[in-house]
Amino acid sequence: MKVGIMGGTFDPIHNGHMVAAETARDAFGLEEIWFMPSHIPPHKHAAGVSGEDRLALVREAIRNNSAFRILDWEIVRGGVSYTIDTIRMLQERYPEVEFYFIIGADMVQYLPKWKDIDELARRLTFIGLSRPGIPLDLGALPSHIAASVRLAEMPEIGISSTLIRERAASGRSIRYLVPEAVYDYVVRSELYGVQP
Numbered sequence: 001m002k003v004g005i006m007g008g009t010f011d012p013i014h015n016g017h018m019v020a021a022e023t024a025r026d027a028f029g030l031e032e033i034w035f036m037p038s039h040i041p042p043h044k045h046a047a048g049v050s051g052e053d054r055l056a057l058v059r060e061a062i063r064n065n066s067a068f069r070i071l072d073w074e075i076v077r078g079g080v081s082y083t084i085d086t087i088r089m090l091q092e093r094y095p096e097v098e099f100y101f102i103i104g105a106d107m108v109q110y111l112p113k114w115k116d117i118d119e120l121a122r123r124l125t126f127i128g129l130s131r132p133g134i135p136l137d138l139g140a141l142p143s144h145i146a147a148s149v150r151l152a153e154m155p156e157i158g159i160s161s162t163l164i165r166e167r168a169a170s171g172r173s174i175r176y177l178v179p180e181a182v183y184d185y186v187v188r189s190e191l192y193g194v195q196p
Helices: 016-030 053-064 073-077 083-093 105-113 119-121 160-169 180-189
Strands: 002-009 034-035 069-072 098-104 127-129 148-151
Touching: 002 016, 016 098, 016 127, 016 148, 034 053, 034 073, 053 069, 053 073, 069 160, 073 083, 073 098, 083 098, 083 127, 098 105, 105 119, 105 127, 119 127
Parallel strands: 002 034, 002 098, 034 069, 098 127, 127 148
Antiparallel strands: none
């Protein structure tokens, strides 16, 4: 079984995440995509809303896609979420699964700085997705890391969680930037300063 892992803060999850997951699934014949919200990512600040709310947002976003699942491991574990720790746990629990880790172009270039990247590169395949304005140059990576990266082009979608939080904070609409069920949850829960 081939499974893609979609990690991230998902603060909030948005339509760009959904397109990225579906692009990777389609391009590499993945049977499932497992969304794994991080507790505290090593390369970003802590999330603006609770782990429980971010898990709920992801559940809302993926509920109508039978190929998408959610794992709460990193939220439950707490602390800084390192990919290597999660992959070790996943491979121990699911030895029959071939894992792919889905990342954006910006993270492809950052891979040499990931914790225990040499072990990660041996354990799984990275799927690097193109993003607007960010070149993907595998030649810039050490050869043993580059060998574990596969590339896929995704449609250009200029949406980010930062943009959504900024729009919400300034009172502007975030509708249609996130899945409708996510928008409904945000409004209902008054997250990111969005009022009903």
